[in-house]
Amino acid sequence: MAFEDVWKKISWLYYQYILVTALYMLEPWERAIFNSILVSVAGMAVYTGYVFMPQHIMAILHYFEMVQ
Amino acid sequence: MTESSANKPANGEVCHRAKNGVKPGRNGFVKNHHHNHHQQPMYCYPEDKVQHTACNGSSGLGLYSRPFIESFEETPMLVAVLTYMGYGILTIFGYLRDFLRDWKIERCHIAREREEQKDFVPLYQDFENFYTRNLYMRIRDSWNRPICSVPGAKVDLVERVSHDYNWTFDYTGRVVEGVINMGSYNYLGFAENTGYCADASAEVTMKYGVGVASTRQEMGNLDRHEEMEELVAKFLGVESAMAFGMGFATNSMNIPALTGKGCLILSDELNHASLVLGARLSGSTIRVFKHNNMQSLEKMLRDAIVHGQPRTHRPWKKILILVEGIYSMEGSIVRLPEVIALKKRYRAYLYLDEAHSIGALGPGGRGVVDYFGLDPRDVDVMMGTFTKSFGAAGGYIGGRRELMEYLRSHSHSAVYAASMSPPVVEQIIASMKCIMGEDGTTLGLDRVQQLAENTLYFRRRMTEMGFIIYGNNDSPVVPMMLYMPAKIGAFGREMLKRNIGVVVVGFPATPIIESRARFCISAAHTKDMLDTALSVISEVGDLLQVKYSRHRRLPSMDRVVDHSIYDQIQD
Numbered sequence: 058m059a060f061e062d063v064w065k066k067i068s069w070l071y072y073q074y075i076l077v078t079a080l081y082m083l084e085p086w087e088r089a090i091f092n093s094i095l096v097s098v099a100g101m102a103v104y105t106g107y108v109f110m111p112q113h114i115m116a117i118l119h120y121f122e123m124v125q
Numbered sequence: 126m127t128e129s130s131a132n133k134p135a136n137g138e139v140c141h142r143a144k145n146g147v148k149p150g151r152n153g154f155v156k157n158h159h160h161n162h163h164q165q166p167m168y169c170y171p172e173d174k175v176q177h178t179a180c181n182g183s184s185g186l187g188l189y190s191r192p193f194i195e196s197f198e199e200t201p202m203l204v205a206v207l208t209y210m211g212y213g214i215l216t217i218f219g220y221l222r223d224f225l226r227d228w229k230i231e232r233c234h235i236a237r238e239r240e241e242q243k244d245f246v247p248l249y250q251d252f253e254n255f256y257t258r259n260l261y262m263r264i265r266d267s268w269n270r271p272i273c274s275v276p277g278a279k280v281d282l283v284e285r286v287s288h289d290y291n292w293t294f295d296y297t298g299r300v301v302e303g304v305i306n307m308g309s310y311n312y313l314g315f316a317e318n319t320g321y322c323a324d325a326s327a328e329v330t331m332k333y334g335v336g337v338a339s340t341r342q343e344m345g346n347l348d349r350h351e352e353m354e355e356l357v358a359k360f361l362g363v364e365s366a367m368a369f370g371m372g373f374a375t376n377s378m379n380i381p382a383l384t385g386k387g388c389l390i391l392s393d394e395l396n397h398a399s400l401v402l403g404a405r406l407s408g409s410t411i412r413v414f415k416h417n418n419m420q421s422l423e424k425m426l427r428d429a430i431v432h433g434q435p436r437t438h439r440p441w442k443k444i445l446i447l448v449e450g451i452y453s454m455e456g457s458i459v460r461l462p463e464v465i466a467l468k469k470r471y472r473a474y475l476y477l478d479e480a481h482s483i484g485a486l487g488p489g490g491r492g493v494v495d496y497f498g499l500d501p502r503d504v505d506v507m508m509g510t511f512t513k514s515f516g517a518a519g520g521y522i523g524g525r526r527e528l529m530e531y532l533r534s535h536s537h538s539a540v541y542a543a544s545m546s547p548p549v550v551e552q553i554i555a556s557m558k559c560i561m562g563e564d565g566t567t568l569g570l571d572r573v574q575q576l577a578e579n580t581l582y583f584r585r586r587m588t589e590m591g592f593i594i595y596g597n598n599d600s601p602v603v604p605m606m607l608y609m610p611a612k613i614g615a616f617g618r619e620m621l622k623r624n625i626g627v628v629v630v631g632f633p634a635t636p637i638i639e640s641r642a643r644f645c646i647s648a649a650h651t652k653d654m655l656d657t658a659l660s661v662i663s664e665v666g667d668l669l670q671v672k673y674s675r676h677r678r679l680p681s682m683d684r685v686v687d688h689s690i691y692d693q694i695q696d
Contacts, residue, residue: 073670079211081611082263084290087218 188462190498195417195457195597200608200638201673208608208638215610219259234292235262256632264614265291267621267629273300275318276309278649280626304621305658307644308628312485312601313572314649315516315556321564322516322555326548333547341533345544353550356557357521360491361509362501365530366523368553369538370545372480372510373399375520378538380476381407382531383506384445389429391422391473392447395455400447400478409445410435416455419463422446426471444473450482450493450509454635454643456596456604458482461493465503476506484514485601490560490573496599514560517552519545576601576648579655583646586659591672595641603644604630605662605671612669613640619665625658 075081080088118124225231235258238248249258266287274281282301285294315322329349339345350368357366369375380403384390388409392400394416404411412429414421426444433440446468448459461477468475479492487495492509494501501507506524511517522532533539560569580601587594593606607613610631617629631640650658666672 072668076611076615076669077207077211077609079215079609079611081615082215082260083218087221091214091218 188466193458193460193597197455197457197595198593198606198674198676200606201675204608204673205638208610211609211611212637215260219255222259223255234289253633260610262291264610264617266294267614267617270626275316276306276311277314277317278306278311278647278651278654279303280306280309282621282626301621301624304624304626305650305654306626306647307658308626309647310481310513310645311516311647311649312481312514312576312645313490313516313556313560313569314647315514315552315559317516317649321559322552325555326551329551330548335546335548337544337546339544340541341539341544347544347547347550349547349550349554350544353554353557354521356554358523360557360561361507361523362491362494363507363523364526365528366521367529367532367536367539368511368519368521368545368550369536370519370542371538372512372518372520374538374542375508375510375522376400376478377403377406378542379508379522379532379536380404380445380447382536383407383476384409384443387434387441388443388445389441390445390447391425391429393417393449393452393459395452396447396449397453397478397480400449404447416452417457417460419460419467422464423467423471426467426473430471444471445476446473447476448478450477450479450486451597451600451602453481453602454604454630454641456594456600456602458486458493458496458597458600461497461499465499469503474505475503476508477504479507479509480520481513481602482600483509484560484573485576486599488573490514490569511549511553515553515556517549517556519549519553572648576646579646579648579650579652582652583644583655583659587662588674590659590663590666591674592662592666593674601646603646604641605644606639606641606673607671608638608640608673610640612671613642615669616642616665616671619668620661623661623665625661 075088078091080091083091115124222231226233226237236249238245248254266285271283271285272280273283282304284297284299284301286297287294309316317323333347333349337345337347341350354366354368357368358364369378376397376399380390380400384404384407386408388407390404390407390409390411392404392411392413394413412425414425429441429444432438446464448461448464450461451458459477464475467473477493482496483492484490486493489495492507494504494507501523502525504524506522506528508520508522510520512519522529555564558564559566560573562569577599580599580603584594584598584603587603587605595604595606596602607616607629613629613631617627620627627642627644629640629642635641646655
């Protein structure tokens, strides 16, 4: 039952995303292209953040001379 | 003139406070020159344009006998940014599709040049064609819907589907019945196939037939036409009137007969295409003043009189001001008292296009002149159409007798266009008699009052629900803002799924980010229909998240305003 509500909520959020970005008016293959580009760019950003965040934080702390 | 009227105190007569209780003196009126002023009632954001005009001395000598409340809430910044982003994405995909069509990867359904014309000047590369191919076609199913019954309060639509994304439509053979009609210009509910008007038209068809087969000047001047024109003149309160077969043609063919080279036309920013076309055809100089903005109009009049024609500085032969009674895309009502005051002072002529306001405004249904309680003889040319409130077709022009005699022989429409068809003429006569009360009943006045009540109720409920509604509180045209391109198509489709027919409008009829859904209230709508429609609109509004208004007003019409609050506000 809870899963149904969650699914409905996600479905409604997806509908809002489709409306705001005007993907609602595009054909399914155009939506697929746009979504895959968006997901790949976002995925790459998240991955880069995950890999390099420790180094960046260490560099900042080193700059502020809080750690050697 | 503006200085003296600004500083003159209220001239001794009783003046009614505006309904929101704002005191006359506190209206930021320091800079003079203003008939308009921005009063800031407590619940308003300062950047929104909400114009209240109290009828005291500050607004130009008590010209308004009732509060003139218009609101055009500003577009929320986030919504504007997202709308531009949406259009940007659509443009990118439009270029992609055009590329595919050009390289023949995809079949092109729309017009393009032939192979042999490849090196000619390109025909279809401009923005308008790009827009039509790539944006309009995708949501085309919200427009041109075929209907198969009389467009009264409820209408039947022919169901159609498209299998290739709106390039072609197939009819399923079914009919969608009982769709609540919020889109027809049926303000007084005269679009009906039963009743006194329909019977009278049917009788006249039996007697005169349907076609007239001539122009008014030759053999097409029926006695019904004469009677109709006398009736129209009586209805409007002018000396004489003349009717034409098509409302658009009335404007575009008669303005050239009234002005020519050496004349000046001052036309409102948002005038209808027929007025613009007529002004351009006439060959006069056209200057555009800001929408409903009396300072802009006054400045232009002063410049015109002081400087005269552009190079020679001779005085203008005529100055004609073109305004409309109700602007159908904004729902705003013209500030007629101020326009007439300006016209009298600067000796200009006024052409008032009452296409949407005749029959729909005013206690007697006589239009915007009646609504403000002014004298019809002050307006030089009163134009209107029979399409909207009278359930017929065609347009009329009313004015002084000499003007009408001149137009009868000099107007293109009178000389070349075929006369109006007899059943249409009879419908006009019957409906006008009904509105005036000459058929012995009070049906007409009841309809006018019903329309006013419906309008007030609908607008109040819509603003309470949180939609952004443009226009004057009294206008039966209610534009509701949608902004985003995908929501235009989504709104039209979702409303039709729930059995309500609406008109959605986008570019180029409106500015590109200000797309809207336009509701036309009718006297034929019962309160139940309006309630159904409002609940569906609210549901769809929640689904699509179009309740953008930032001032949710609490549902209260009769709350007493606390006047002492305003003493504490710093200006």
